[in-house]
Amino acid sequence: MRDGTRTIAESEAGAQEPVTPPRRRVWRVIQVVLTAIVVALVVRTLVEEWGAVRAALEHAHPNWLALAASGVIVLATYALLIETWRVLLRGWQHDIPFVDAARIWTISNLGKYLPGKVWSITALVVMTRQYGVSAAEGAATSVLLTLINTLVGFVVAIVAGAALLQLPAAAVAVVAALAVAVVATPAALPRIGVAAGRVLGRPIVLRPLPHRVLLISAVLTALAWTMYGIAFRLFVLGVLGSAPGALRDYVAVFAGSYLLGFIAIFSPAGVGVREGAMKFALERAGFALGPAWLVVVASRLWLTALEVIPPLLFLAFVRRSRPFPHDEDQSPAR
Numbered sequence: 001m002r003d004g005t006r007t008i009a010e011s012e013a014g015a016q017e018p019v020t021p022p023r024r025r026v027w028r029v030i031q032v033v034l035t036a037i038v039v040a041l042v043v044r045t046l047v048e049e050w051g052a053v054r055a056a057l058e059h060a061h062p063n064w065l066a067l068a069a070s071g072v073i074v075l076a077t078y079a080l081l082i083e084t085w086r087v088l089l090r091g092w093q094h095d096i097p098f099v100d101a102a103r104i105w106t107i108s109n110l111g112k113y114l115p116g117k118v119w120s121i122t123a124l125v126v127m128t129r130q131y132g133v134s135a136a137e138g139a140a141t142s143v144l145l146t147l148i149n150t151l152v153g154f155v156v157a158i159v160a161g162a163a164l165l166q167l168p169a170a171a172v173a174v175v176a177a178l179a180v181a182v183v184a185t186p187a188a189l190p191r192i193g194v195a196a197g198r199v200l201g202r203p204i205v206l207r208p209l210p211h212r213v214l215l216i217s218a219v220l221t222a223l224a225w226t227m228y229g230i231a232f233r234l235f236v237l238g239v240l241g242s243a244p245g246a247l248r249d250y251v252a253v254f255a256g257s258y259l260l261g262f263i264a265i266f267s268p269a270g271v272g273v274r275e276g277a278m279k280f281a282l283e284r285a286g287f288a289l290g291p292a293w294l295v296v297v298a299s300r301l302w303l304t305a306l307e308v309i310p311p312l313l314f315l316a317f318v319r320r321s322r323p324f325p326h327d328e329d330q331s332p333a334r
Contacts, residue, residue: 061240061241061242062238062239062241063237063238063241064238065238066234066235066237066238067234067235067238067239067302068238069231069234069238070231070232070234070235070238070302071231071302071306073227073230073231073234074227074228074231074303074306075306075310076227077224077227077228077231078102078105078106078306078310079102080220080223080224080227081105081145081149081220081221081224082098082101082102082105083098083220084145084148084149084216084217084220084221084224085101085105085141085142085145086098086101087213087216087217087220088141088144088145088209088213088217089101089128089133089141090213091209091210091213092133092137092141092209094128094131094132094133094137096128096131096133099318100131102310102314103311103314103318104124104127104128105124106307106310106311106314107123107127107311107314107315108120108121108123108124108127109307109311110123110307110308110311111123112307120142121139121142121143121146124138124142125138125139125142144209144214144217145217145221148214148217148218148221149221149224150259150262150263151175152218152221152222152225153221153225153255153258153259154175154255154256154259155175155222156222156225156226156251156252156255157225157251157252157255157256157259158175160229160248160249160251160252160255161248161249161251161252161253161256161285164249164252164253164256164281164284164285225251225254225255226251228251228254228255228258229247229248229250229251229252229254229255230247230250230251232250232251232253232254232299233247233250235295235298235299235302236250236295239294239295239298240291240294240295244286245285245286249285252281253278253281253282253285254278256277256281257274257275257277257278257281258274260273260274260277261273261274261275261277271300274300275296275297275300278292278295278296278299279292279293279296282295282296
């Protein structure tokens, strides 16, 4: 995060950082404690059931071609989500080159491994300001994409296999209500900006987005979740040597467990929560205990590698494709 890190450092050097409020410190402690508890429970269960996992390892027949294909599809899914973000940006007449957008998106995505779920948005806002995107619109596009991706993901999981996840009717109703609210968001963005400005004590201007932009984004994210499901099935085939069951089961298991981990705001990258949900869903899909745990652990390692390696490559070898003359003036508004 060379460019982004430099900008943050310069901003911090030019301003006095306020002392962390007691409430924020307490919340951070709570996040760490809750994450530690969840991880400890998952690890304890895994240790207790390690015999089944070891037996699954002994009988597994890895398929390296399937694993490679799974990785390629996951990376293609990342590219699709980056393009979805660019669609939202173009709705506000901002056109960041794809390579630069990929660099920003992958590097800022590393923030998900920190507690709180806000660091990715913060890094993305800082880095997009170098391309003439205001802090308000940078944050709004990031939040909108997150909302759309999350809601569409839950819809995909519900349609593909709600029975596997045992989603209550109330949860389905909440997802539907939130989907309606987000559909109305583009027209309401200016009012949201005014309200946020009053709270923060400074003007925040958000322009309305065309509804077609929202529709395109929803379609692209639905396709992304489907691609994730295909990649997950290939991953299971690569780890175990076989992947029984219908494709829709893999779509539901991956989307449902990933999103449950995501909405657990106390857990960095959904650690512990995603694993517990995936193991539960795989068992309901007919997987034995050992193979289910093997897939859970291997998938965490595999996805972490696929999320961490691209930004490291960008940091090492790729710079912005073109300079912007106003970069030096892109300090946050006071």
